[in-house]
Amino acid sequence: MKSQLRKYSTRKTILWWPLSRGDRLQETLNMLKSALMFSKEKLNFIVVSEDRLIESFKEKLSEWKSFMNDGFTFRVLPLTFPSDNPLEWKKLFKPCAAQRLFLPNLLENVDSILYVDTDTLFLTPVESVWQHFYKFNASQMAALAPEHEDPNVGWYNRFAKHPYYGKLGVNSGVMLMNLTRMRAFRWREYVVPIYRKYKLQITWGDQDIINIIFHYHPDKLYIYSCRFNYRPDHCMYTSVCKPAESQGVAVIHGSRGFFHSEKQPIFQAVYRSFEEFQLGGDIYRDFYQPLEVYLEAAQNNNCGNIRYIFLKNIKKYMDIDFGNT
Structure with a gap:
């Protein structure tokens, strides 16, 4: 090794x-x-x-x-x-x-x-x-x-x-x-x-x-684990990727056009946040805070009900104290 x-x-x-x-x-x-x-x-x-x-x-x-x-x-x-x-x-x-x-x-x-x-x-x-x-x-x-x-x-x-x-x-x-x-x-x-x-x-x-x-x-x-390739199938019916629930999503995969679809708005919200962010900007102010707002607006669906899993690793990266919010 x-x-x-x-x-x-x-x-x-x-x-x-x-x-x-x-x-x-x-x-x-x-x-x-x-x-x-x-x-x-x-x-x-x-x-x-x-x-x-x-x-x-x-x-x-x-x-x-x-x-x-x-x-x-x-x-x-x-x-x-x-x-x-x-x-x-x-x-x-x-x-x-x-x-x-x-x-x-x-x-x-x-x-x-x-x-x-x-x-x-x-x-x-x-x-x-x-x-x-x-x-x-x-x-x-x-x-x-x-x-x-x-x-x-x-x-x-x-x-x-x-x-x-x-x-x-x-x-x-x-x-x-x-x-x-x-x-x-x-x-x-x-x-x-x-x-x-x-x-x-x-x-x-x-x-x-x-x-x-x-x-x-x-x-x-x-x-x-599924947290390294997290797709709509993992949450659109019920949450089935347990490692993502405990450790957060590491890589999100908007397969089948879900980054550009209203079917599960949570995927569109994550994509929008990256699209709007300009390299060199403040990640907390210009990326994380808008992402929280977009995720909050996209919560009334199965994937949105566990929106905290999309924030866990970003919070860890920024050394922010986090819970399931």
Whole structure:
């Protein structure tokens, strides 16, 4: 374990975002902003984008980097898919989402990354997610959270027509990836044959392929709790993510467009607070206080009834005494 700890601690934290379409641009910038707001270490961002958006990304990130006195580094890369059928991979599930399946080969000089979907926001320093790398055993090469907590509403156990991990499957929106181990495992050699075999059965694209791989190799996967990938499913019917109730939400994932939907306004309230905050502003006055107001206004629904879980880690970061309010 000591040698493993040294290995990770000598490398910069790396975050990965696949940018798919122009309407994801602001969403991605908000997520980047959330990482910068709370993290205490210098971050290295890797963004993959369609060609037409690369310059927009470089311009905005260069502006932020200058403003923050080179407080982070970044690279913006073009999409890269297997040459035999790039369009088919690009259109798998959501545009560009399948890019993550080929990261071990695309980033051949990178040891480890934290991959997150564009519709995620950090409510805690990135390091609190990254530290799970130190808990991997000798065989584990990735970390994910369960797709569901309640089998009564689980998707994979009720509808999947292909193998999946464990009893309820895993969600791929927040994924720690030890690329060195994945290359040694020959990850890509599993991806293409599995896609060819199951492409008529998969619904959620790259996430289904990941589930199939770890179904057959469960020893390669580390599971962290739902608080590191907190989605509307965890509260829209009843609160099922107990670690979030006790320790707070670490990463909020507005999957299926919930950051822009009135269905569970609490997700929209969190997103709005990050969108309105300007880097360099006072986090308590310009972010936390408006967030409290927005959450209070969004409380008359199941997710809103436990709104305190979205504040716990922010209060901890700011060293504010907190209760369940």
